[in-house]
Amino acid sequence: MPQEKSYFAIRxxxxxxxxxxxxxxxDDIDMCQYSYFARIAEERLGPGDQVVLVQHCPSWLVDWFWGRCQGSNLRQLVRGPLRGRARLQLAEATAWHHA
Structure with a gap:
């Protein structure tokens, strides 16, 4: 199937x-992604549902290395619409590179 977006949510x-x-x-999600994931969190996730976040590189290592915090949109998604339901964050460590 052709890919329409570079991000997704799967139940x-x-x-x-x-x-x-x-x-x-x-190293952050854009506003289109934020709106997409926030809408799913608010309209489709049940009260006890949990979320696994998957990304292409371990941003927490990049942030640690460069001495900064995770992207503000992603941080707002986790703290706002997901409200503590993001239980695990995974990344492909072999793809990690940052200029």
């Missing part, structure tokens, strides 16, 4: 969701 069994993030070159 998994037992009240879990997988949010595939595209941090692009900014």
């Amino acid at each position: 998994l069994p037992h009240g879990w969701w997988l949010f595939g993030l595209d941090l692009a070159l900014e």
Whole structure:
């Protein structure tokens, strides 16, 4: 199937969701992604549902290395619409590179 977006949300069994993030070159999600994931969190996630965040690189290591905080849009999504339901953050460590 042709890919329409570079990010996605998939409902998994037992009240879990997988949010595939595209941090692009900014190490943050853009406002279109924020709106997409916020809408899913507010309209489709149940009260006990949990979310796994998946991204292409471990931004927490990049942030630690450069001495900064995770992207503000992603941080707002986790603290706002997800309200503590983001339980795990995964990344592809072998793809980690930053100029």
